Every structure is written in structure tokens, then in C-alpha cells.
Amino acid sequence: MRTASFGILSTILLVTSFAHAADVKEKAAICAGCHGENGISQTENIPSLAGQPDQFLQWQLVFFRAGSRKNEQMSPIAADLSNDDIRNLAAYFASLPPPGPPSDDDPALNDAGAKIAARSHCASCHTDNFAGAKAVARIAHQREDYLLKALTDFKTSVRSGGGQAVMADVAYPLTEDQIKALAHYLAYFK
Ligand code: HEC
Ligand code: HEC
Structure with a gap:
């Protein structure tokens, strides 16, 4: 009797976790339409999500859902997500390997960006390799x-x-040229 009921319970648990994994994969397939296969974006102005800190992803989804962050494409999608969806999707994208660096085509712009990043203490929050942590975004190789x-x-x-x-x-104090240099430096970060 004991073994039989244990068997039933573990079957139920197995089925539930399988259904849960399938549900995340199904939802993540919608995201892939814009954010790319495995969370690596191939589309202009759409960020890669792979390897972003779990908390950062959760917060941004909450901001979109609440309307404090707005985007025509992203807002309607976030509006339909439950708290569980947000937790599961964030954990899923955080677990994927982040994009690697493309090879650099503009070392001078890169050096300029490195100097501004040092002066502005970007690493003090985004960490030394710009991988981010907790609610702070990964910005390396975005x-x-x-x-x-x-x-x-x-x-x-x-x-x-x-x-x-x-x-x-x-x-706010950064000039357009400084922003350009920073974006280049971080995208190609070595
Ligand atoms: C129709 C295209 C589209 C789809 C589908 C889509 N997104 Fe987005 N998403 C965007 C765009 C565009 C942005 C950038 C918004 C901006 O510029 O502020 C974005 C931004 C985000 C961000 C913020 C990332 C960052 O680095 O700031 C997260 C998190 C996110 N999306 C998660 C998701 C998830 C999870 C799904 C699937 C449930 C999804 N998106 C589906 C277009 C889309
Ligand atoms: C005091 C901490 C802090 C410092 C310093 C800081 N950041 Fe951030 N950054 C954040 C946080 C927190 C976020 C997450 C966005 C949010 O919720 O406001 C973020 C988000 C970003 C994003 C958006 C990423 C995304 O995927 O949407 C970029 C780009 C960025 N930071 C670049 C920089 C650069 C470049 C510098 C230096 C010039 C810098 N940050 C300095 C805390 C910081």
C-alpha cells in the first residue's frame, strides 16, 4: 500500500513538473519571435535576454506590466503574464548562456568608451565584467x-x-558621442 501511494504521488509530481516545463517552453517560444532563439536577439533595438540576472528580468517584466516602463511591442505581451509566468520566464532566460563578444571593428571608439565607463563608475553597479547582478542588468555583449x-x-x-x-x-550628463562610445565598448567588451 505504502509503495503504491508513494508511486502515485511521485507520478503526479513528475507530471506536474513536466507540464510546468512545457508551459515555460511554450511561452518562451512567443518571446523567441522577437528576442531570438535561445534569448539571443538578431533584431535591431530588441535586447538579448540570455544570461540576464533573474531579478533584473523579473523587475523589467513587472515594470512593463505595471506600465512604469512602456514599449509598443513589449507592453501588451507583459500585460498577459501572471506572477508565475514572470518567475518562470525570468528563471528560464537567466539560465541560458549569454551572447559572446563579436570581433571589434573600431578599437579607437572602444578605448574612448572604456575611459568614460571608468570615469562614470559603471562597473560599481554592473560588476567588473558587466555581467550584472540582482536587479542590475548584464550590459556586456548586449x-x-x-x-x-x-x-x-x-x-x-x-x-x-x-x-x-x-x-x-x-x-543625463552623458553626451550623444559619449553614449555612442559606451554602447560600442560594452557590446564588444573583452
Ligand atoms: C513583438 C516583439 C516582442 C515579443 C514577442 C517579446 N518582446 Fe520583450 N521586448 C521587445 C522590445 C522591442 C523590447 C525593448 C523595449 C525597449 O526598448 O524599452 C523588449 C524588452 C524586453 C525586456 C527588457 C530587457 C532589457 O534588457 O531591458 C524583457 C525582460 C522582455 N522583453 C521579456 C520578454 C519575454 C519574457 C517575452 C515572451 C513572453 C517577450 N519579451 C516577448 C519586444 C518583444
Ligand atoms: C548606481 C548603480 C548604477 C550605475 C553607476 C550604473 N548603472 Fe546602469 N543600471 C543600473 C540598474 C539598477 C539598471 C536596471 C534598470 C532599472 O531598473 O533602472 C541599469 C540598467 C542599465 C542599462 C539598460 C540595460 C537593459 O538591458 O535594459 C544600461 C544600458 C546601463 N545600465 C548602462 C550603464 C552604463 C553605461 C553606466 C555607466 C555610464 C551605468 N549603467 C551605470 C544601475 C547602475
Whole structure:
């Protein structure tokens, strides 16, 4: 009797976790349409999600759902996500290997970006290899066009960010040329 009921229970658990994994994969397939296979974007102005910190992903999805971060393409998608969807999707994309660096075509711009990043203490929050942690984004090897867009959105208050809105303060004093150099440096970070 004991073994039989244990057998039933473990079957139920197995089926539930299988259904759960299938559900995440199904939802993630919708994301792949824009964010790319395995969370690596091939599309201009759409960020890669692979290897982003779990908490960062969860917060951004919550911001989109709440309307404090807005985007025509992303907002309607986030509006339909439950808290469980957000937890599961964030864990899934955080577990994928992040994009690697493309080979650099502009070392001078890269050097300029490195100097601005050091002066602006970007690494103090984004960590030394810019992989991010907790609610702070991974910015190493993100798409250059998206980094440019994100920094410009913070500078112009299109995007305010969560909590203390730190990025708005960071980006506000940066010039367009400095933002260009930073985006290049981070996209090709070695
Ligand atoms: C129709 C295209 C589209 C689809 C489908 C889509 N996204 Fe997005 N997503 C975007 C765009 C565009 C942005 C960038 C928004 C911006 O510029 O502020 C974005 C941004 C994000 C961000 C913020 C990332 C960052 O680095 O700031 C997260 C997290 C995200 N999407 C998760 C998802 C998930 C999870 C799904 C599937 C449930 C999904 N997206 C489906 C277009 C899409
Ligand atoms: C005081 C901490 C802090 C500092 C310093 C900082 N950041 Fe951030 N950054 C954040 C946080 C937190 C986020 C997550 C966005 C949000 O919720 O506001 C972020 C987000 C970003 C994003 C958007 C990433 C994405 O995928 O959407 C970019 C790009 C970025 N930071 C670049 C930089 C650069 C470049 C510097 C230096 C010039 C810098 N940050 C300095 C905390 C910081």
C-alpha cells in the first residue's frame, strides 16, 4: 500500500513538473519571435535576454506590466503574464548562456568608451565584467543598437527605471558621442 501511494504521488509530481516545463517552453517560444532563439536577439533595438540576472528580468517584466516602463511591442505581451509566468520566464532566460563578444571593428571608439565607463563608475553597479547582478542588468555583449537606445531612453526620460531611478541620473550628463562610445565598448567588451 505504502509503495503504491508513494508511486502515485511521485507520478503526479513528475507530471506536474513536466507540464510546468512545457508551459515555460511554450511561452518562451512567443518571446523567441522577437528576442531570438535561445534569448539571443538578431533584431535591431530588441535586447538579448540570455544570461540576464533573474531579478533584473523579473523587475523589467513587472515594470512593463505595471506600465512604469512602456514599449509598443513589449507592453501588451507583459500585460498577459501572471506572477508565475514572470518567475518562470525570468528563471528560464537567466539560465541560458549569454551572447559572446563579436570581433571589434573600431578599437579607437572602444578605448574612448572604456575611459568614460571608468570615469562614470559603471562597473560599481554592473560588476567588473558587466555581467550584472540582482536587479542590475548584464550590459556586456548586449546589442550595440539596443545599448544606444537604452542609454538614450534613460537620458531623455523615456525610461525611468525602478527604485531609485539611478540610470536616469547616470545617463543625463552623458553626451550623444559619449553614449555612442559606451554602447560600442560594452557590446564588444573583452
Ligand atoms: C513583438 C516583439 C516582442 C515579443 C514577442 C517579446 N518582446 Fe520583450 N521586448 C521587445 C522590445 C522591442 C523590447 C525593448 C523595449 C525597449 O526598448 O524599452 C523588449 C524588452 C524586453 C525586456 C527588457 C530587457 C532589457 O534588457 O531591458 C524583457 C525582460 C522582455 N522583453 C521579456 C520578454 C519575454 C519574457 C517575452 C515572451 C513572453 C517577450 N519579451 C516577448 C519586444 C518583444
Ligand atoms: C548606481 C548603480 C548604477 C550605475 C553607476 C550604473 N548603472 Fe546602469 N543600471 C543600473 C540598474 C539598477 C539598471 C536596471 C534598470 C532599472 O531598473 O533602472 C541599469 C540598467 C542599465 C542599462 C539598460 C540595460 C537593459 O538591458 O535594459 C544600461 C544600458 C546601463 N545600465 C548602462 C550603464 C552604463 C553605461 C553606466 C555607466 C555610464 C551605468 N549603467 C551605470 C544601475 C547602475
